[in-house]
Amino acid sequence: MNVTQLPSAFTDKMKHMLQEEFTDFMASYDEPRLFGLRINGIKLSPEEFQAKKREDFHLTPIPWADHGFYYQEENRPGKHPYYHAGLYYIQEPSAMLPVELLDVQPNDRVLDLCAAPGGKSTQIAAKLGGTGTLVVNDIHSDRVKALVKNLELIGVRNSIVLNERPERMMSTFASFFDKILIDAPCSGEGMFRKEEDMARQWEKHGVEVCSAMQHDLLRQAAAMLAPGGTIVYSTCTFSPEENEMQIAAFLDDHPEFEVVAPSAALAGAGLSTGRPEWVSGAAKGSAADAVSRTVRLWPHRLKGEGHFAAALRLSAAPAPAEAGASHAAAAKPAAKHRGGGPAKAAADLAPLHAWAAVELRFPLLEEGKLVSFGEHVYMQPHGIPNLAGIKVVRPGWYIGSLHKGRFVPAHALAMGIRESEAVRILPLSVDDPRIIRYLKGETLEVDEAELKLHSPVASNKMAPAKGWSLVTVDGYPVGWGKWLDGMMKNEYPQGWRWT
Known part of the structure; x- marks a missing residue:
C-alpha cells in the first residue's frame, strides 16, 4: 500500500x-x-x-x-x-x-x-x-x-x-x-x-x-x-x-x-x-x-x-451449590427458535432413523439431541439451554430434510462425517480430473468396481452399490452423490460449486 x-x-x-x-x-x-x-x-x-x-x-x-x-x-x-x-x-x-x-x-x-x-x-x-x-x-x-x-x-x-x-x-x-x-x-x-x-x-x-x-x-x-x-x-x-x-x-x-x-x-x-x-x-x-x-x-x-x-x-471460584446452579438452564429442553415452526413429533423422524440405519457406519443418532423445524432436522449438542426468544439460524449440525416420507441428507452431514463412517464411497484422487468435474456439479461415469462398499451400523450385510455415496478426495469428504447403473448423480450444492 x-x-x-x-x-x-x-x-x-x-x-x-x-x-x-x-x-x-x-x-x-x-x-x-x-x-x-x-x-x-x-x-x-x-x-x-x-x-x-x-x-x-x-x-x-x-x-x-x-x-x-x-x-x-x-x-x-x-x-x-x-x-x-x-x-x-x-x-x-x-x-x-x-x-x-x-x-x-x-x-x-x-x-x-x-x-x-x-x-x-x-x-x-x-x-x-x-x-x-x-x-x-x-x-x-x-x-x-x-x-x-x-x-x-x-x-x-x-x-x-x-x-x-x-x-x-x-x-x-x-x-x-x-x-x-x-x-x-x-x-x-x-x-x-x-x-x-x-x-x-x-x-x-x-x-x-x-x-x-x-x-x-x-x-x-x-x-x-x-x-x-x-x-x-x-x-x-x-x-x-x-x-x-x-x-x-x-x-x-x-x-x-x-x-x-x-x-x-x-x-x-x-x-x-x-x-x-x-x-x-x-x-x-x-x-x-x-x-x-x-x-x-x-x-x-x-x-x-x-x-x-x-x-x-x-478469578472467583464457584461454591459447590453455585457451580450446579450456574449451568442449571442446561437441563431445560431446547425450544423453537424465534420465527421457526414447532418441532415435529418423534414419529415424523422415522425416515431419518431408517436412512441412518442403512447408509451410515456409526450411530449418528447418539451424537446429540435431534431437533427439527419445518422439514429441516438438526443434531443439537447436549446441554444447550432453552433458546426461546433467541434468534437461531442453526440449532445444531444440519443433518438433512424430510420430504414426503423420505429423508434427504444435507451437504453439512457429508462434510461432518469421515470416510470410514459411510457405507458407500467414491474415492477420487486429487489428480483424477473427475474431482473437478464433481465440484463443478457434473454427473460422473463411475464403474461399480470403483465404489468402496461396507456394511451399515445396523447390519452385517454389505451395502448394495445403488444409493447415496460419499464422494471423497484422497480420503476426505467433499459431498454426496447417488450411484445407479454406472452413473453418479451429482448432489453437490449449487452455491458451493467450483467456479
Missing part, C-alpha cells in the same frame, strides 16, 4: 505513539501482504497434511499458531480440491493469535460472540475436537450466511449459530460459558495494508463509536462467563482507546477479573506487550498496570498485520 493513501490524522497519531519506531512502522506498508492458512485439526494434523508433499503448497510455520502456515500468493489454495474438502481455512496470520490465547480445552463450552465470517469459530471448533459445545453469534444477518457455510465446510458437528444482539443472550446464557471470544468490531487500523478500502473509510468509522460498542460487548460477555472462565478480547486496530484503555476501564469496573499473560511459548513468538503509558482517563493503578500483560502484534516487528488481544480470567 502506498503510504500517501493513509489518512494524515492516522499517520500523525502513529508518529506520536511510536516515536523512534515510526519510520520502521511506515516502511512496513511498502512490504507485500502476507498470506496464511490454518490446517483443519478436525480432519487431519499438520503433519498429515505436510506428508502429502504436494508441490501445490509451499508452507512455512506461523510461530504463534500451531496449525498455522504462511503460503505463497501464487499457490492459490482457494482454487484447490483440498479447500473444498475443508482441509484448511485461509486466514490472515495475525488473526490466528486470539484463539491461541483463549486456551480452549476439550469439553469446554465456548462462545464466539462476533463470529462472522467464521475464521476464529472454525479454529475454536478444531481445538474442541468434536467435544463440548460451540455457540457462534453475529448480529449481521447478511454475514451469518458465510459463517454457516464455513462451519459446514470445516465439518463442525457440535455448534449452534445465532443471529442475535448480545444483550438478548445474557439471561439465557448467564454464567454458562467456560471461554468467550470477543473479536470486537473496531476502527480497523491494523488492516490498512491488507484492505486499502478500510483506510479510506477510517475517519467515518470513528474510534469513539467503536469504543462504546466494545465497552458494551465486554460487559455483556462477562455476564455469560462461568466462574474461573476466560474472555479473550481482540481487535485489529492500533488505537489505545480501543485496546489498552478499553481493558483498563473494564478492570476498573470488574475487579474480579485479571489479565493473563501469554504462555512462554507464545511470548517467544515475536509478540509485543501492551503499553500502560497509553492508558489515560479514569483507569488508574493496578488496572492500568495490568495492560502490560496484554498483547500487541506490530507489522514492523513480525510477519503479520496489526492486532491487539487480552486474555481476561474471572
